[in-house]
Amino acid sequence: MGIEFEFFKAMSGDSIYINTGKTSILIDGGFVSTYNYHIFKKIFLPEKKLDLVVLTHNDRDHIEGLIKLINEEKNKLLNRKNYVSFIKEIWFNSLSFNDCKISKLKKGNATSRGQQIDFTALMMDKDTPIPYRETVSLEVDMFQESVWINDDIELILLSPNQEKLDELLDSKDYEGYSEELKKKTTTKNKEQYFSNDFDECMIELGNKFFEKKDVSDPRKPNGSSIAFILIYDHKKYLFLGDAHIELIVDSLEKLRDKNIHFKDNKKIEFEFVKLSHHGSVNNLSKPFLDLIETKNFVILTNGAGNHHHPDKETLSKIIMNLKRQEDDYLNFIFNYPCMLNHNNFSFDEMSEEKFNLIYSTQYPLKNAIFKKNDEPTKKYLKKEKCYESE
Numbered sequence: 001m002g003i004e005f006e007f008f009k010a011m012s013g014d015s016i017y018i019n020t021g022k023t024s025i026l027i028d029g030g031f032v033s034t035y036n037y038h039i040f041k042k043i044f045l046p047e048k049k050l051d052l053v054v055l056t057h058n059d060r061d062h063i064e065g066l067i068k069l070i071n072e073e074k075n076k077l078l079n080r081k082n083y084v085s086f087i088k089e090i091w092f093n094s095l096s097f098n099d100c101k102i103s104k105l106k107k108g109n110a111t112s113r114g115q116q117i118d119f120t121a122l123m124m125d126k127d128t129p130i131p132y133r134e135t136v137s138l139e140v141d142m143f144q145e146s147v148w149i150n151d152d153i154e155l156i157l158l159s160p161n162q163e164k165l166d167e168l169l170d171s172k173d174y175e176g177y178s179e180e181l182k183k184k185t186t187t188k189n190k191e192q193y194f195s196n197d198f199d200e201c202m203i204e205l206g207n208k209f210f211e212k213k214d215v216s217d218p219r220k221p222n223g224s225s226i227a228f229i230l231i232y233d234h235k236k237y238l239f240l241g242d243a244h245i246e247l248i249v250d251s252l253e254k255l256r257d258k259n260i261h262f263k264d265n266k267k268i269e270f271e272f273v274k275l276s277h278h279g280s281v282n283n284l285s286k287p288f289l290d291l292i293e294t295k296n297f298v299i300l301t302n303g304a305g306n307h308h309h310p311d312k313e314t315l316s317k318i319i320m321n322l323k324r325q326e327d328d329y330l331n332f333i334f335n336y337p338c339m340l341n342h343n344n345f346s347f348d349e350m351s352e353e354k355f356n357l358i359y360s361t362q363y364p365l366k367n368a369i370f371k372k373n374d375e376p377t378k379k380y381l382k383k384e385k386c387y388e389s390e
Contacts, residue, residue, distance in 0.1 A: 006042070063119055152232065244276075252268065279314045280309050281313045295330055
């Protein structure tokens with residue numbers, strides 16, 4: 001069957017299921033609704049197994065569905081005689097919690113931090129005997145080389161390093177998701193959200209690489225994201241979580257210096273790149289684009305949240321600055337159809353600059369919808385329920 005990817009609808013969050021027939025991996029769990037509508041129906045069956053579950057970081061839109069998953073497994077382990085968990089191993093960062101640090105963090109009101117503590121406590125509970133690795137970092141010996149899962153999937157860690165984990169643990173100003181974001185991501189409102197730079201010119205946005213210095217993502221939880229290259233049958237796929245792009249660049253440059261997976265020691269070719277932080281402009285840089293080669297970018301979000309990602313500037317910079325062959329089209333793949341108009345790109349721009357906007361929850365693409373006409377943007381697919389997980 002080859003390798004197949006499914007991008008679960010997780011509202012403004014991430015949840016990705018990978019299956020080769022021999023190996024299956026779940027990256028992040030989105031929200032509780034993601035578990036209810038997708039993870040439970042797709043994966044949580046007697047004949048299924050998960051060789052690896054990866055929690056990239058502790059933000060609510062990545063961790064919440066996994067807490068529900070582990071709780072369900074714990075209940076089965078407690079209540080079913082001779083039940084063996086279908087999860088073989090879990091990777092996450094517990095941030096080296098000890099009793100002192102847990103007590104310190106519980107004094108805060110941070111939703112995501114509280115859920116990180118809940119998740120860590122679940123994993124460490126003797127009644128949840130699921131193997132796990134609680135420190136996933138570039139400094140850990142096993143991650144300094146590639147890691148093989150069932151001899152058919154190879155993973156190369158790019159993020160985080162210990163510095164990023166320490167920064168998160170020591171930060172005092174992280175308050176998690178605001179009440180406004182929580183309200184927006186739990187409603188079933190049919191209103192579609194558009195990017196904050198919806199009305200700006202694509203060409204001007206794309207040229208900003210040369211006009212201003214890149215602005216780095218300041219959020220420490222994003223910096224703690226587990227990000228990696230996945231290799232299957234000689235093809236490479238890049239999963240960035242919400243990682244800080246400067247660390248990704250540093251890790252890729254080290255691979256280039258070792259002449260690992262780079263073509264002619266210049267660029268590394270990916271089948272697709274799952275953009276960091278849902279396409280935020282703060283998680284993209286020109287040095288990053290100078291290191292990669294791909295035709296496909298995956299963006300997972302329904303456009304909600306405080307910042308209405310992805311930014312039009314992000315896509316514009318990729319379109320205007322990623323070097324490619326003259327006849328090559330770039331593909332931006334979204335897991336919600338309403339996102340085809342999120343950034344107000346016209347069909348003329350798509351034809352002239354050679355890029356496609358595509359809706360698909362699977363890769364290789366199945367039942368995909370391409371934006372092919374030039375209808376008024378805010379009317380296109382206006383009935384799509386951007387807040388439903390179903």
